[in-house]
C-alpha cells in the first residue's frame with residue numbers, strides 16, 4: 001500500500017452522475033492523519049455530494065474511494081462508528097431534552113463519550129435539561145455537533161458548521177475543531193467562510209463544477225505565496241513631478257494603474273513591500289509631500305486567490 005492509500009481519506013477518479021448530468025468528474029483527494037482539511041467551492045460545485053459519498057450516504061458512479069481504509073459503499077457498522085458526521089441540516093429532536101438527545105445518539109456507538117462531557121464541550125451545559133425544540137438556531141447547531149461527535153470519532157465531517165452562528169458561538173465552534181485536532185482526530189470541513197479556513201485548516205481543496213481545481217496548503221493556495229504585494233498611493237502635484245527613487249530589485253509598476261498625473265493612483269508590485277516603503281518615505285519627504293495620500297499595502301488574501309481561482313475556472317468551463 002502506498003503512503004497516500006494509508007491516509008484517512010484517499011480518493012482517485014471519483015465520478016458521480018445523476019441521469020445525464022456529471023456532477024463530479026474525476027475527483028482526486030487525500031486527507032492526511034490529524035489534519036483539518038477544508039473543502040471549498042461555490043454553491044452547487046459538488047462539495048456535499050463528495051462528502052456524502054465519503055460518508056457512505058450516497059453511492060458513487062465510479063472511481064476509487066477509501067475512508068479509514070475501507071470502501072464507504074460497504075457501510076460496515078464498525079467503520080461507520082468511527083465517523084462523526086455533522087451535516088448541513090439536521091434533526092428535528094422534538095420534545096427530547098438536550099441530554100436525552102445526546103444520550104439517545106450515544107447508544108448507537110460502541111464506545112461513546114460521556115453525554116455530560118460532550119454537552120459541556122459544545123457549550124450547552126446550561127441548556128442540558130431544556131427541550132431541543134426551545135433552543136435557538138445557534139444552540140441547535142451546537143446540539144448537531146454534539147450528536148455528531150458523541151461516538152468519539154476518528155474522522156469528523158463538518159458541513160458548514162458555523163452557518164447561522166453569532167460571532168461568539170463561531171469562535172466557540174472553532175475552539176471545538178481545534179480541540180478535536182489536538183486529540184489527533186482528522187476533520188473535513190466544508191465552509192463558505194474563508195476566515196474559518198484560514199483559522200482552522202492546514203490544507204484545502206477548491207472544487208468548481210465537479211472538478212478539483214486546486215489543492216494544497218492553505219498558505220500556498222492559488223499561488224498565493226508567489227503573488228506580490230501591492231503598495232499604492234494617490235499622486236499629488238509634488239509627487240507626480242518627482243522621479244521615483246531607486247526601488248528594491250524586483251519591484252514593478254502595476255501597468256493597470258499608472259496615470260502619472262495628480263489625483264491618479266500609483267501602484268507598485270513587490271515581494272518586499274517594507275523595503276519599498278523605506279525607499280518611498282524619504283523620497284516623498286524630499287518632494288515636499290508630508291504624506292503619501294491613501295497609502296495602502298495589500299498582500300493577497302485567501303479571498304483574493306480563491307475568487308480568482310473560481311473566476312478562472314468557471315470561465316474555462318462556460
Ligand SMILES: Nc1ncnc2c1ncn2[C@@H]1O[C@H](COP(=O)(O)OP(=O)(O)OP(=O)(O)O)[C@@H](O)[C@H]1O
Pocket residue numbers: 018023041042043044045046047048049050
Ligand atoms: N439527487 C440529486 N439529483 C440530481 N442532481 C443533484 C442531486 N443532488 C445534488 N444534485 C446536483 O449536484 C450538484 C452539486 O450539489 P452539491 O449539493 O454537492 O453542491 P455543494 O457544493 O455542496 O453546494 P452548496 O454550497 O450550495 O451546499 C448541484 O448542481 C445539484 O443540483
